[in-house]
Amino acid sequence: MSINLVELVSVCLELAEQSGDIIRNIYRSGSLDVKYKGVDDPVTIADITVQKHIVAGLRCYWPELRIIGEEELQIGETPTVLPSLKRLASYDAIEVPLSELIVFIDPLDATREFTLGNVQCVMTLIGISRRGSPIAGVIHQPFVDVAGDACENAEQWVGRSVYGIVGIPVVGVRDRRQPEDRDKIILATTASHYNEQVDRAVQLIKPDKVIRAGGAGFKALMVIERLADVYVFPTVGMKYWDICAPHAILSACGGHLTNPAGNNIDYSDQKIENKDGVKIKDINDAKTMKRR
Numbered sequence: 153m154s155i156n157l158v159e160l161v162s163v164c165l166e167l168a169e170q171s172g173d174i175i176r177n178i179y180r181s182g183s184l185d186v187k188y189k190g191v192d193d194p195v196t197i198a199d200i201t202v203q204k205h206i207v208a209g210l211r212c213y214w215p216e217l218r219i220i221g222e223e224e225l226q227i228g229e230t231p232t233v234l235p236s237l238k239r240l241a242s243y244d245a246i247e248v249p250l251s252e253l254i255v256f257i258d259p260l261d262a263t264r265e266f267t268l269g270n271v272q273c274v275m276t277l278i279g280i281s282r283r284g285s286p287i288a289g290v291i292h293q294p295f296v297d298v299a300g301d302a303c304e305n306a307e308q309w310v311g312r313s314v315y316g317i318v319g320i321p322v323v324g325v326r327d328r329r330q331p332e333d334r335d336k337i338i339l340a341t342t343a344s345h346y347n348e349q350v351d352r353a354v355q356l357i358k359p360d361k362v363i364r365a366g367g368a369g370f371k372a373l374m375v376i377e378r379l380a381d382v383y384v385f386p387t388v389g390m391k392y393w394d395i396c397a398p399h400a401i402l403s404a405c406g407g408h409l410t411n412p413a414g415n416n417i418d419y420s421d422q423k424i425e426n427k428d429g430v431k432i433k434d435i436n437d438a439k440t441m442k443r444r
């Protein structure tokens with residue numbers, strides 16, 4: 153059976169935007185119902201509700217689609233409104249065999265920061281892989297204003313979406329680099345899972361500036377929008393759902409994501425933890441490094 157990838161991305165985009173509404177509403181309610189899956193590994197009612205919503209929306213159209221989501225769900229739900237297949241109707245259809253696809257869902261990336269009220273880095277990530285390679289991704293960032301910038305005023309939170317299909321220009325990104333940073337090497341890495349391995353990588357790269365922030369999607373987006381040249385996380389803890397969507401969008405922009413040894417990440421692997429960590433390089437990284 154074949155599936156039109158453009159329709160799948162349309163549905164993912166709409167479901168991700170609806171997820172932004174769900175996340176904001178739960179945040180405003182103040183009842184996050186935080187539980188711990190492990191040390192430093194929280195989950196909230198928003199993570200669970202959003203994943204149920206996305207899985208249910210995808211299942212309406214493609215009951216056979218293989219889906220790997222971060223959270224363990226007891227039962228699915230039926231969405232009250234069917235997401236549209238036609239959001240991206242201006243693109244030509246891209247037919248692919250459904251059996252070759254896996255959809256990776258991170259309903260809420262940067263849960264820890266979400267529980268602490270540091271909401272700018274929160275994102276819903278939906279990545280699509282085909283035969284092990286990321287081919288499309290949708291990211292939705294709920295807590296930003298209409299310009300896509302972080303803002304304190306909760307009244308102005310409208311959210312923004314970024315999406316891309318490899319081979320087609322990415323939608324929703326811009327070059328955000330500050331002029332004074334043009335000649336610097338800027339490295340983004342974890343705020344809350346910093347350890348010796350991460351520190352060693354930072355020392356080796358010797359960046360001019362280190363940004364420590366929460367969320368895999370948030371830091372990958374920094375590379376995509378040129379706020380950082382490289383994102384390193386050479387340690388355990390990151391899973392395929394954290395990086396599939398950012399990886400696809402980065403690839404669509406000409407960037408690269410590998411494990412720290414420089415090898416490809418295979419999304420068809422049955423094991424879902426990416427044990428070696430990840431390293432994301434910006435398209436202009438090689439040029440920047442050569443100047444040193």
Ligand SMILES: Nc1ncnc2c1ncn2[C@@H]1O[C@H](COP(=O)(O)O)[C@@H](O)[C@H]1OP(=O)(O)O
Pocket residue numbers: 192193222258260261262263264341342343344345346365366367368369388389390391394
């Ligand atoms: N040790 C870990 N345990 C659980 N999740 C992790 C761990 N390390 C990274 N992650 C996931 O990767 C994201 C990026 O890590 P960091 O914020 O440290 O840079 C986290 O927000 C978390 O995703 P999630 O919030 O979806 O559980």
Ligand SMILES: [Mg+2]
Pocket residue numbers: 193194195222263
């Ligand atoms: Mg989590």
Ligand SMILES: [Mg+2]
Pocket residue numbers: 258260261262368393394
């Ligand atoms: Mg995550």
Ligand SMILES: [Mg+2]
Pocket residue numbers: 199222258259260261262263
């Ligand atoms: Mg998550």
